[in-house]
Amino acid sequence: MTDNDVIVAEGVVKTYDDSGVPVHAIRGIDYTLAKGEFTAIIGPSGSGKTTFLNVLAGLDTPTEGEVWLSGKLISDMSGKELSDFRRDHIGFIFQAYNLFPVLTAEENVEYVMLLQGIPPGERHERVMAILKKVGIAEYAGRLPMQLSGGQQQRVAVARAMVSRPSLVIADEPTANLDSKTSGALLDMMRRLNEETGVTFLFSTHDEIVMKRARKIVVLRDGKIDGKASLEDC
Amino acid sequence: MFIRLVKFAWKIIWRNGRRTVITGLAVGLGLGSMMFTEALMQGMAAHMIQTTTESWMGDAQIHRDGFPDTRNINLTINRLDSMLSMLDGDSTVSSFTARILSPASVTSTTELKPVTLIGVDSKTDPEVTMLEAAVDTGSYLSGESTEIIIGYKLADDLNAGLGDVIIITVAQADSGLSSSMFFVSGICRFGSDNLDRYSAFVNLTTAGVMLGIPGEIHEIAVQFPQAEMGADISLGFRRKFTAFSNTALGWPELAPQVGSMLSMVNISMAIMAAILFGLVVFGIVNSLFMSVFERMYEFGVMKAVGTRTGTISTMVILEAFWIAVISTVMGSAIGLLIIWITTGTGISFGEIEVSGIIFDKPIYPVLRLSRIWLYPLFTLILTTAAGIYPGIHAGRLNPAEAMRKSL
Numbered sequence: 001m002t003d004n005d006v007i008v009a010e011g012v013v014k015t016y017d018d019s020g021v022p023v024h025a026i027r028g029i030d031y032t033l034a035k036g037e038f039t040a041i042i043g044p045s046g047s048g049k050t051t052f053l054n055v056l057a058g059l060d061t062p063t064e065g066e067v068w069l070s071g072k073l074i075s076d077m078s079g080k081e082l083s084d085f086r087r088d089h090i091g092f093i094f095q096a097y098n099l100f101p102v103l104t105a106e107e108n109v110e111y112v113m114l115l116q117g118i119p120p121g122e123r124h125e126r127v128m129a130i131l132k133k134v135g136i137a138e139y140a141g142r143l144p145m146q147l148s149g150g151q152q153q154r155v156a157v158a159r160a161m162v163s164r165p166s167l168v169i170a171d172e173p174t175a176n177l178d179s180k181t182s183g184a185l186l187d188m189m190r191r192l193n194e195e196t197g198v199t200f201l202f203s204t205h206d207e208i209v210m211k212r213a214r215k216i217v218v219l220r221d222g223k224i225d226g227k228a229s230l231e232d233c
Numbered sequence: 234m235f236i237r238l239v240k241f242a243w244k245i246i247w248r249n250g251r252r253t254v255i256t257g258l259a260v261g262l263g264l265g266s267m268m269f270t271e272a273l274m275q276g277m278a279a280h281m282i283q284t285t286t287e288s289w290m291g292d293a294q295i296h297r298d299g300f301p302d303t304r305n306i307n308l309t310i311n312r313l314d315s316m317l318s319m320l321d322g323d324s325t326v327s328s329f330t331a332r333i334l335s336p337a338s339v340t341s342t343t344e345l346k347p348v349t350l351i352g353v354d355s356k357t358d359p360e361v362t363m364l365e366a367a368v369d370t371g372s373y374l375s376g377e378s379t380e381i382i383i384g385y386k387l388a389d390d391l392n393a394g395l396g397d398v399i400i401i402t403v404a405q406a407d408s409g410l411s412s413s414m415f416f417v418s419g420i421c422r423f424g425s426d427n428l429d430r431y432s433a434f435v436n437l438t439t440a441g442v443m444l445g446i447p448g449e450i451h452e453i454a455v456q457f458p459q460a461e462m463g464a465d466i467s468l469g470f471r472r473k474f475t476a477f478s479n480t481a482l483g484w485p486e487l488a489p490q491v492g493s494m495l496s497m498v499n500i501s502m503a504i505m506a507a508i509l510f511g512l513v514v515f516g517i518v519n520s521l522f523m524s525v526f527e528r529m530y531e532f533g534v535m536k537a538v539g540t541r542t543g544t545i546s547t548m549v550i551l552e553a554f555w556i557a558v559i560s561t562v563m564g565s566a567i568g569l570l571i572i573w574i575t576t577g578t579g580i581s582f583g584e585i586e587v588s589g590i591i592f593d594k595p596i597y598p599v600l601r602l603s604r605i606w607l608y609p610l611f612t613l614i615l616t617t618a619a620g621i622y623p624g625i626h627a628g629r630l631n632p633a634e635a636m637r638k639s640l
Contacts, residue, residue, distance in 0.1 A: 102241065
């Protein structure tokens, strides 16, 4: 692992055995993600995209193999260490329903900083700055149900970015958005990537998203099938 | 952070307001009914004590040692004058009256029945007992040596009415027999089988002469400002008047069946409270688990962004706390309202007899001040504690699994 790498995964295997029948979601992946990248993981349904992202983010533990994130071996961390590590180093954007419905947009974005123990004044300042950056500062006081799908995902992006993580992981961020909104959301994420240098790794099977990725990783049957820049595709 | 969690939990419980209100109402009804039942039981207990002490017994009694067990008519109060002057000077005593008690037989023109002949001081007795008030036909004792008051059941048994002649026969202190003729001057109705069927009341002097113990007595019935003082063994009264071979006893020792009934009431209440609070706990656990399962994805997201296990558990417990607060407020309001209404109207059970005590008047619930906060506090603590299990479950969810299973 070099200083330039955000993620290094070595021989990662993930097998589920919930119903007594083993399901091999990931079948031995070696992968390195460099700082500042804007990479999409693509593949058909059931190819293991979400599982791979979960393992890389420390949301799930690999059955075999090791995952290094920002120089730390996360596959061996305790639950509490992992929790704190994710809070401080990783931003998350999920498909949908990932905002807390009873909190306003501002409170949703503020939440992670609350966990970090950042003082109220600084929290408010940073929340408003990031909401302005994602273009929804005027909706700060609204509840998620009062926002459109695109606006909700912008709040999710703001929440992922506000804690200044080294990596943002997005699982199908445009899955519930129309193509125009998806394009605008990806453009905004790409702009944030360029402005802040934060690494973005997202799974998708949306062509609009793929076109905006700087690198693409193809997963098939739990294995990396190919790696290519968009130009190569 | 904790304050924010408290606010967060408050907002969460109103996401499904209907469920929160129904859960709160269910717990609240339990609490309210518990408070009301307890107050009703206290009302019944107060009625029992009142019936026992005010009708006849008094709050405490003084006897010569051994008299309560043997009923030996020779065991009269020792150093009576000293005892009476001590009672006169005792500030804890409201009033007292002297009595003579003896087994006797009563004969009418057609029947013969065993009774207890009771000689009462017609001047002081009304300050302690309900005898005067219990006379519903005829008149109270005026001091005439031939007058006698009998209960309505005894009157029925003897086929005797007002003005009829009856003969009382007693064994005297010197082992002789004494019979006297009396005219029924009053018929009383106490609501107690013992007094209405097996007692006959004459003047104290008359009884003393019949028994051959003039100027002596067997029993002093004492009344305190509050009946509870009769049960208070820490009160100096018992020490002070257990003297000169005499013993002072409170109503719990004099009427142990009442004490047993009160203990049974307390045990019943404890069992009922345990069952009710158990149901409350399971109800809350069920409701919170439903809420937790509905929010699996949300908990997954919370954990993903770095919320610690303890924080999530605390939040669920705080949700339980808020439901507890709502339940407690609703339950206390329901309970106090029902108690307030029934305290005014009373609850009539018709005429039932429990342990020889007849409940023929409405029972008025009695709310003990300690219960205004004790039961609600129990509800608050137990309902909040019911959040611990679902809270731990929610806190331990694996974020990836929680999101995977809820999609």
